[in-house]
Amino acid sequence: MRHLLDIDDLSAAELVEILRLATEPVDALGSPLSGQGVACYFEKPSARTRNSTEMAVVQLGGHPVYITRDELGIGSRESADDVARTLGCYHRALCARVYEHQVLEQLTASNAIPVVNLLSGDAHPLQAIADVLTMRSEKGPIDELSIVYVGDCNNVARSLALAVAAVGGTMSFAAPADYRFSDHDLDRIRLAGFEPNYLDRTDEIGATDVIYTDTWVSMGQENGRAERLKGFEGFQVDERLMKRNGDAVFMHCLPAHRGEEVSNAVLDGEQSRIWVQATNRLHAARAVLAWITAQPAL
Secondary structure, three states: OOEOOHHHOOOOOOOHHHHHOOOOOOHHHHOOOOOOOEEEEEEEOOOOOHHHHHHHHHHOOOEEEEEEEHHHOOOOOEOOOHHHHHOOOOOEEEEEOOOOHHHHHHOEEEEEOOEEEEEEOOOHHHHHHHHHHHHHHHOOHOOOOOOOOEOOOOHHHHHHHHHHHHOOOOOEEOHHHHHOHHHHHHHHHHHHOOEEEOOOOHHOOOOEEEEEEEEOOOOHHHHHEEEEEHHHHOOOOOOOOEEEEEOOOOEEEEOOOOOOOOOOOOOOOOOOOHHHHHHHHHHHHHHHHHHHHHOOOO
């Protein structure tokens, strides 16, 4: 049974194949989920993730079933193993958006149903696939690009680094010292293909092709909001930074906290590609579901 909990669950060749599938017309993929259900489990709310996932299932001929945290009660009403086995009785795949990554690991333990990570505290693989699609379509081959991520080295940054590495690229990270990758994360990125380069200030960002940022205060971190905002002072992506890199495109996985990690002028400006990214979330979800449901059991 194949699962996708983070990008490095895939070989480089498998990621390339998923990226290829994401560029295929819907009709070319056929209807691999015809007559089948896909469980869409959401512990936390979402706009892009829910809509892109459900529409991806529909486009592949399947039926998405939205399930909330209260309905399953993983760890309270039932064990994760029992939940996975139950859903495997009805569905072809389970897509899950959770707080703790270990919940996904528990759901995969029985290999009762393929599990796709829609977001966890550790990883956001479908976002990373959409981001690589966006970078390639806007700026060309990843291995020829200069990519800078500004801000918190969080789940989005981690999965993106793994995806970029898998297709031969490198990245730099402009981040405060307290918000950089752990040693474990660095080892994974190095194993995937490159040594992350850290920048201490946005002023150190030279000529680049892609400037990417994400919120400084993710869902569940609200209690530490004041401390985090203070820690990221000076790391906003603003008009000055983008003008200094006039050929660069700006990316953000959304939702954005306007006026914090990015200015309104950048989000809504000519260099912004945030809506291309959002569109590519659908293509990424469709490709992953088409690929993972076609895999034979190991």
